[in-house]
Amino acid sequence: MMQHTSDDLWRDFPKTATEFEARFATEEDCRAYWIKARWGGQPACARCNSRRVWTIRKGTTFECAECGHQTSLTSGTLLEKTTKPLKTWFRAVFEISTRRTGISAKDLQRIMGFGSYKTAWSWLHKLRAAMVRSDSEPLGPFVEMDEALVGGKASPNKELVLVAAEANGRVRLAHAANNDEATLKAFANREIAPDARVVTDGHAAYNGHSLGQRRHEAVVQSKDERRAKDAVQHCHWTVSNLKRWLLATHGGAVKPKHLQAYLDEFVFRYNRRRTDGVARIAARTIQSLVSRPPKILRDIIRESAPYMAFRS
Ligand SMILES: [Zn+2]
Numbered sequence: 001m002m003q004h005t006s007d008d009l010w011r012d013f014p015k016t017a018t019e020f021e022a023r024f025a026t027e028e029d030c031r032a033y034w035i036k037a038r039w040g041g042q043p044a045c046a047r048c049n050s051r052r053v054w055t056i057r058k059g060t061t062f063e064c065a066e067c068g069h070q071t072s073l074t075s076g077t078l079l080e081k082t083t084k085p086l087k088t089w090f091r092a093v094f095e096i097s098t099r100r101t102g103i104s105a106k107d108l109q110r111i112m113g114f115g116s117y118k119t120a121w122s123w124l125h126k127l128r129a130a131m132v133r134s135d136s137e138p139l140g141p142f143v144e145m146d147e148a149l150v151g152g153k154a155s156p157n158k159e160l161v162l163v164a165a166e167a168n169g170r171v172r173l174a175h176a177a178n179n180d181e182a183t184l185k186a187f188a189n190r191e192i193a194p195d196a197r198v199v200t201d202g203h204a205a206y207n208g209h210s211l212g213q214r215r216h217e218a219v220v221q222s223k224d225e226r227r228a229k230d231a232v233q234h235c236h237w238t239v240s241n242l243k244r245w246l247l248a249t250h251g252g253a254v255k256p257k258h259l260q261a262y263l264d265e266f267v268f269r270y271n272r273r274r275t276d277g278v279a280r281i282a283a284r285t286i287q288s289l290v291s292r293p294p295k296i297l298r299d300i301i302r303e304s305a306p307y308m309a310f311r312s
Helices: 002-011 017-023 027-039 086-098 105-112 117-131 181-191 223-228 233-250 256-271 278-291 297-303
Strands: 053-056 061-064 070-072 142-150 159-166 171-176 197-200 215-218
Touching: 002 027, 002 278, 017 086, 027 086, 027 278, 086 105, 086 117, 086 278, 105 117, 117 256, 117 278, 142 233, 159 181, 159 233, 159 256, 171 181, 171 233, 171 256, 233 256
Parallel strands: 142 197, 197 215
Antiparallel strands: 053 061, 061 070, 142 159, 159 171
């Protein structure tokens, strides 16, 4: 059912602020969309799956005619127990999806009129987790690998980020504890096709242990050679885009324990830079909100802990 309706859902999602105001003028409009995304239009009882239900509590809950069970619109979803109207959530989804470069917690707080920064921050993390879907297709057939140090300008500690980039294609980034063979191996096995051809710089840990059977070309370049033709150009471009994005959108103020969540958002947006429009991203985010089990922020953050070899 979810697959069946997903095209309608994104075609039906507003693309401009004016369209948004018209399409989701009331809480009822948002509920109808939510019900379409979650149940294909007609809610079902969470206990017995019956479609014979009626709404109670001003439309936030419905009661089953067969078994009497009460199901809230948001129970069992990422928005379970929210005290805010769906309209507010939809607005936040819209704001996050329409900005090509994303949004900071501070900007979200201002736009939504939230009293506290903490609220804006936790909404942002929740919505980011819903929006960002990992793309599981491994990179290939030509892939560059590299590492970079990323950190705020005020921060003395730079964090290590592993980079893999297809020529003119998709990228993957991982916050890593180090760049030893075992960590690079876990990263390569997770992100790069086993028959891909890999280009790296001369770092010794890129070898038959970390890269396995993949054909590997290690290119040691002088500064002048790199200026003329950088062997890992796509990685370097990715990293400079990443650094600019972290600085421009988030003021460079990213704590190490949240870095992977930001990398995931960057990769998600970057890999869709030519294909997906606002409406598609927003509609998918709402689908993800309705279809994924409730999750507390702590779990979302734990999932984004630095990448270790044992995560392979
Ligand atoms: Zn029932």
